[in-house]
Amino acid sequence: MNYNENRQMWMTRVASFRESGMSQSQWCKANEVSLTALRYWLRKLKSSSYSEEETETFEFASLNVPGTCSAKSITLEVGAVKILLYSDFDETLLLKTIKTLQQT
Template identity: 30%
Template sequence: MTKAELRKEWEARVATFVASGQSTTAWCAAHNLKPHQLRYWLRKLNPKGTPTATPSQWVSLELNDISPNEDRNGLVVRVGQAVIEVQSGFNPELLKEVVQTLTEL
């Protein structure tokens, strides 16, 4: 395969990836590719540093009043379908790693 053919093939793959809205890990698993290959071509085909992913979107958050009997020391974090209950004294680094892992799924 020539360099031009390889580049054209990866341009098509990158376009498909961007349009999918999936994470790098999920998309690569579905297409039998290694994530580092996709990241390499994302950088190579986008040298200006222009973001290739869709911009972040804000979501509305509804806050409910907490009754005096409820525990105010904890919180609930939702990432996709996963729900994490965080109590006071939690390990922030562990929470960060868990949220990053869930985001990539």
């Protein structure tokens, strides 16, 4: 098995582990995988995903915001950034925003 095939296999395994909700040791026992190997690939794939993301280009987009917003809101602070959330916020967008902020 060449490196790319091995990497692809481990990307699939890591995704399976993350979706399982199991601890690392539980998942390794259930899937007959070495705990050391899983931890190695978790680190390797995490660090390589950062370097791949750094090469992407980002652009700002225009958003049409409705004139009225719901009155109920909370302020979320992530590092030095404050985000004002209304009751009808987009959860997926918030999670992506927080992930991006944590990487910077």
